[in-house]
Amino acid sequence: xxxxxxxxxxxxxxxxxxxxxxxxxxxxxxxxxxxxxxxxxxxxxxxxxxxxxxxxxxxxxxxxxxxxxxxxxxxxxxxxxxxxxxxxxxxxxxxxxxxxxxxxxxxxxxxxxxxxxxxxxxxxxxxxxxx
Numbered sequence: 001x002x003x004x005x006x007x008x009x010x011x012x013x014x015x016x017x018x019x020x021x022x023x024x025x026x027x028x029x030x031x032x033x034x035x036x037x038x039x040x041x042x043x044x045x046x047x048x049x050x051x052x053x054x055x056x057x058x059x060x061x062x063x064x065x066x067x068x069x070x071x072x073x074x075x076x077x078x079x080x081x082x083x084x085x086x087x088x089x090x091x092x093x094x095x096x097x098x099x100x101x102x103x104x105x106x107x108x109x110x111x112x113x114x115x116x117x118x119x120x121x122x123x124x125x126x127x128x129x130x131x
Contacts, residue, residue, distance in 0.1 A: 015090045019082055026078040033071030037064050 008014065041064070103111075
């Protein structure tokens with residue numbers, strides 16, 4: 001039972017999906033920050049919303065960039081943590097637990113043909129891994 005659970009957790013697609021969800025949520029904050037910082041003020045100015053003059057004067061060149069910059073910094077920190085504490089450790093675990101590369105059937109058959117031709121001509125044979 002525990003072996004099946006371990007195999008489920010160590011499949012690459014489970015870890016990739018978890019990373020994608022976390023990074024996607026963090027990127028959603030970046031997009032929302034961009035909209036709140038740049039798109040909403042532009043729409044307020046373009047549509048002549050009440051108080052748009054105050055919005056332009058109260059922010060940096062008309063845009064509240066702090067919201068956007070905060071979201072970008074938060075995204076970078078989350079991506080850093082995910083990469084160094086999830087992606088890299090799991091990659092090393094996968095590399096240790098992965099079976100050795102098997103020789104493809106066509107390569108093995110070609111090696112057998114080559115070895116048979118060498119045997120018939122009297123040349124020494126060379127072994128291919130996986131034989």
